[in-house]
Amino acid sequence: MAHAADAPLFEPPRRVARALGETYGEAAAGAWLGGLPDIAREALTARGATAERVVEPGGRSSVVALVRRADGEPAALKLAPPFAAPALEREALAHWNGWGAVRLLDDGADAPGLLLERLRPDVSLRSLPEAKALLEAAGTVRRLWVAPPEGHGFESVADRTARMAGAMAAYRADEAVGALVAAALEAREALVAKPPQDEALLLHGCFRQGKVLAGDRAPWLAVGPEPVVGERAYDLARLARDRVEDLVAEASGATAARRRVAKLADALDVDGERLRGWTLFRAVESGTRALAAGRLREAEPLLEFAGWL
Numbered sequence: 001m002a003h004a005a006d007a008p009l010f011e012p013p014r015r016v017a018r019a020l021g022e023t024y025g026e027a028a029a030g031a032w033l034g035g036l037p038d039i040a041r042e043a044l045t046a047r048g049a050t051a052e053r054v055v056e057p058g059g060r061s062s063v064v065a066l067v068r069r070a071d072g073e074p075a076a077l078k079l080a081p082p083f084a085a086p087a088l089e090r091e092a093l094a095h096w097n098g099w100g101a102v103r104l105l106d107d108g109a110d111a112p113g114l115l116l117e118r119l120r121p122d123v124s125l126r127s128l129p130e131a132k133a134l135l136e137a138a139g140t141v142r143r144l145w146v147a148p149p150e151g152h153g154f155e156s157v158a159d160r161t162a163r164m165a166g167a168m169a170a171y172r173a174d175e176a177v178g179a180l181v182a183a184a185l186e187a188r189e190a191l192v193a194k195p196p197q198d199e200a201l202l203l204h205g206c207f208r209q210g211k212v213l214a215g216d217r218a219p220w221l222a223v224g225p226e227p228v229v230g231e232r233a234y235d236l237a238r239l240a241r242d243r244v245e246d247l248v249a250e251a252s253g254a255t256a257a258r259r260r261v262a263k264l265a266d267a268l269d270v271d272g273e274r275l276r277g278w279t280l281f282r283a284v285e286s287g288t289r290a291l292a293a294g295r296l297r298e299a300e301p302l303l304e305f306a307g308w309l
Contacts, residue, residue: 043079043113047077048069063079064078077113089114099146103221119221120213125220136212141239141268146201148229156200156230157230167289170288203232206224244283244301283309
């Protein structure tokens with residue numbers, strides 16, 4: 001075990017370094033990653049904690065380490081660059097206060113990172129059969145949909161997706177995916193033009209099976225929110241395409257995909273057409289972003305899935 005004063009090297013998983021560079025630029029990502037050992041040391045020392053190991057493969061925009069608090073209790077330390085908005089994650093986790101989500105263990109006002117309750121990082125809902133995983137996911141995400149705190153700093157679904165739409169527009173003229181991009185952008189425009197009444201809720205923002213981990217305090221708890229305020233259908237849209245590679249590999253994939261969207265809508269009392277629209281938009285957005293980064297193996301199943309909707 002590494003002592004707080006020594007701080008482990010905190011070598012970031014390869015996936016984190018790649019994703020940060022793609023999302024925020026190589027210069028910004030490199031600068032933050034280069035200072036990570038010092039940041040980790042400061043975070044550990046301020047809390048009197050010791051580090052055990054970095055979680056692999058970890059997330060896409062942060063480094064998570066399993067640690068021990070000064071009293072010996074297990075915890076997890078999450079370190080993310082300022083440009084990944086960890087302050088907003090802190091605000092959301094503090095507001096949920098452990099209800100459906102991992103619990104924040106300190107306010108961290110004077111130390112970098114988020115000190116979180118220790119879950120089982122190697123056991124997510126993806127370890128369950130699909131039907132059971134979707135059932136547990138639905139029960140978990142339902143708990144997160146609460147009114148946001150007064151004076152919050154979270155952006156709206158309309159604002160977040162406007163940025164996404166701007167990046168997607170470059171593919172409107174693309175011969176292969178232009179029609180699909182146009183359909184996704186039109187779906188978004190219709191959805192934001194007439195939002196459902198009384199659904200300005202705090203959402204996870206990136207909810208999927210891999211973001212729900214096994215715990216001791218509760219069987220399943222959500223981690224890694226990208227909090228946003230808006231309608232429930234937006235939050236379900238990422239979950240609706242989970243295990244997309246398996247769907248694409250099935251002969252009945254198209255039928256199964258549409259059935260899944262309908263079942264999720266029914267299970268959580270969400271308008272099915274709105275869920276279909278947001279699922280289409282988010283799948284195409286992710287697919288074109290993967291195309292732009294040269295990740296064709298990731299892009300192709302996403303775009304095929306979107307075409308079924």
